[in-house]
Amino acid sequence: MSWKFDGEQIVCAVPFCGSDLLVLQADSRYALGSGGRGLRHWMRQLPCCEDAYLGRLPDGRWQCGTCKCWYSASHSNSVLALTRSHDRIGVDVQFPCHRPAAMRWLAAVSGLQNATITHWAAAEAMLKASGRAGVRPQPGWAVLPEMFGAENEVQMGDGTTGEVVVTTVQGAILAVCRLCETVGASCPK
Numbered sequence: 663m664s665w666k667f668d669g670e671q672i673v674c675a676v677p678f679c680g681s682d683l684l685v686l687q688a689d690s691r692y693a694l695g696s697g698g699r700g701l702r703h704w705m706r707q708l709p710c711c712e713d714a715y716l717g718r719l720p721d722g723r724w725q726c727g728t729c730k731c732w733y734s735a736s737h738s739n740s741v742l743a744l745t746r747s748h749d750r751i752g753v754d755v756q757f758p759c760h761r762p763a764a765m766r767w768l769a770a771v772s773g774l775q776n777a778t779i780t781h782w783a784a785a786e787a788m789l790k791a792s793g794r795a796g797v798r799p800q801p802g803w804a805v806l807p808e809m810f811g812a813e814n815e816v817q818m819g820d821g822t823t824g825e826v827v828v829t830t831v832q833g834a835i836l837a838v839c840r841l842c843e844t845v846g847a848s849c850p851k
């Protein structure tokens with residue numbers, strides 16, 4: 663890799679779910695707050711375009727003001743995940759924990775038999791990609807798969823389709839959601 667992230671340990675930097683994914687081992691200053699610092703640093707080190715600059719929409723999503731590339735960040739304990747794509751993108755990192763009430767609630771609003779921390783991470787990634795982070799989902803807000811495979815098609819309540827990919831990294835569940843621009847279309851690979 664020909665670029666540096668200021669001495670932070672890069673866990674992986676790979677294409678993932680139609681996005682560029684960068685995972686850092688970070689107790690780091692880049693992991694503070696909303697992840698904007700990490701995203702800005704990434705943008706400076708490896709710009710998405712000429713004149714790249716990071717803007718923030720009123721709904722909390724990050725986007726390059728020049729090329730309109732979407733950015734997302736998530737931080738949990740020692741893991742900081744950064745992602746970017748030309749499609750709307752959301753990333754979430756969750757360490758496994760016992761939250762039975764939260765899982766029952768997620769199952770109820772998502773129509774799942776059984777919700778797990780992986781569903782939780784996927785739901786957060788979907789909400790972030792769609793600009794609804796911080797909005798409490800209502801029943802029917804999305805259709806999630808009961809089980810996650812290598813690729814997983816998801817559908818938001820408004821008909822927008824997308825793809826969710828989940829993995830584990832450093833003991834955490836990591837989910838990335840990429841939404842398609844066209845309602846009802848399958849995401850191009």
Ligand SMILES: [Zn+2]
Binds near residue numbers: 709712714
């Ligand atoms: Zn750009």
